[in-house]
Amino acid sequence: MSQFLANHMKTMKPYTPGHQPKKGEYIKLNTNENPFPPPPEVSEIMSESAKSLHLYSDTNCKLLTDTFAEHYQISPESVIFANGSDEILAFCYMAFCDSDKGMCFPSISYGFYPVYADLFNIDGKKIPLNPDLTISPDHYFNQDHHIVIANPNAPTGIALTLSQIEEILVHNPKNVVIIDEAYVHFGGESAMKLTETYQNLIVCGTFSKSRNLAGGRLGYAVAHPSLLADLNLVKFSFNPYNVNTLTQALGVASIKNDRYFQHCTQSVVKTRRYFIDSFDKLGFHTLPSCANFIFTKHHDRDGAFLFEKLKEHKILVRHFDQEPINQYLRITIGTQEEMAVVVQKMTQILEENHA
Numbered sequence: 001m002s003q004f005l006a007n008h009m010k011t012m013k014p015y016t017p018g019h020q021p022k023k024g025e026y027i028k029l030n031t032n033e034n035p036f037p038p039p040p041e042v043s044e045i046m047s048e049s050a051k052s053l054h055l056y057s058d059t060n061c062k063l064l065t066d067t068f069a070e071h072y073q074i075s076p077e078s079v080i081f082a083n084g085s086d087e088i089l090a091f092c093y094m095a096f097c098d099s100d101k102g103m104c105f106p107s108i109s110y111g112f113y114p115v116y117a118d119l120f121n122i123d124g125k126k127i128p129l130n131p132d133l134t135i136s137p138d139h140y141f142n143q144d145h146h147i148v149i150a151n152p153n154a155p156t157g158i159a160l161t162l163s164q165i166e167e168i169l170v171h172n173p174k175n176v177v178i179i180d181e182a183y184v185h186f187g188g189e190s191a192m193k194l195t196e197t198y199q200n201l202i203v204c205g206t207f208s209k210s211r212n213l214a215g216g217r218l219g220y221a222v223a224h225p226s227l228l229a230d231l232n233l234v235k236f237s238f239n240p241y242n243v244n245t246l247t248q249a250l251g252v253a254s255i256k257n258d259r260y261f262q263h264c265t266q267s268v269v270k271t272r273r274y275f276i277d278s279f280d281k282l283g284f285h286t287l288p289s290c291a292n293f294i295f296t297k298h299h300d301r302d303g304a305f306l307f308e309k310l311k312e313h314k315i316l317v318r319h320f321d322q323e324p325i326n327q328y329l330r331i332t333i334g335t336q337e338e339m340a341v342v343v344q345k346m347t348q349i350l351e352e353n354h355a
């Protein structure tokens with residue numbers, strides 16, 4: 001740290017990304033990426049759009065916006081894109097939070113929510129989960145903060161229903177409510193359509209998980225145009241060219257190849273069923289997941305121990321060393337073949353290490 005670092009940054013704890021090992025070293029189930037590569041046509045699309053890289057990217061992402069709006073049957077005025085949904089979230093904090101009003105979020109949720117509160121020097125208020133790790137909508141009624149909730153939540157995988165989200169919206173007319181739908185395509189219900197009714201709702205999402213493009217960095221926000229004008233005010237005051245030309249082209253290709261998208265998401269959902277059933281038989285209790293990962297604990301074996309053992313067997317999952325979730329493992333759903341290996345290795349680990 002230098003002597004020049006701003007005061008509020010001195011105690012800052014940054015977000016810790018999941019470990020990204022060398023390719024092939026591990027079965028990598030620690031960062032909720034899609035196990036399948038992007039659709040095959042991307043290489044051709046990349047080399048075609050590379051020809052215009054001497055020009056700045058389109059600040060309005062026109063083609064991507066129109067393609068997305070048509071696909072999801074919404075108005076092109078009600079969607080914007082950014083460099084990952086992390087950037088959308090950052091824009092929201094910058095646009096809406098100040099020293100009078102911060103952001104609240106579930107105490108156990110996406111790691112960036114509290115990090116952004118610290119970064120932008122605003123109050124981050126944690127709302128506890130229920131003992132069964134579900135979210136109670138009424139804990140969010142009439143808040144004195146703006147609200148961000150991941151739905152399905154991470155790392156639990158548990159989803160709220162649309163009517164529960166509507167209750168939160170109705171009880172917060174003075175607050176912006178951000179619903180982060182990073183995992184919605186694996187079994188949640190999207191609140192996108194509710195943005196036509198509620199002018200305090202922002203639905204954000206990403207191409208990183210269900211659209212196989214984590215390395216492309218593409219996220220979106222769907223909301224009433226007045227809210228998007230606020231986010232655009234931030235974007236055009238910060239980095240107007242935030243979505244590069246190649247990524248815009250990738251996004252269009254991803255939306256157009258709906259068959260591939262359906263194939264990948266359905267395959268993950270099917271493998272999730274197989275994996276939860278197999279882990280049940282090994283003595284695990286798994287929360288009901290609507291996401292491309294599961295959150296699970298063994299009835300008598302320690303979470304940190306199992307994490308280390310899996311790592312020895314070259315399987316990388318995520319373990320959070322914090323109460324009340326330190327007995328759980330968060331395991332991304334990979335391919336059927338990968339998950340069969342995890343079941344086999346876990347069977348072996350449990351046999352070799354009697355409680």
Ligand SMILES: *Cc1c(COP(=O)(O)O)cnc(C)c1O
Pocket residue numbers: 083084085086087110150154180182205206207208209214217218219
């Ligand atoms: C992965 C994730 C994001 C970030 O997505 P990017 O588009 O890759 O920045 C946002 N929210 C949640 C809950 C996530 O799990």
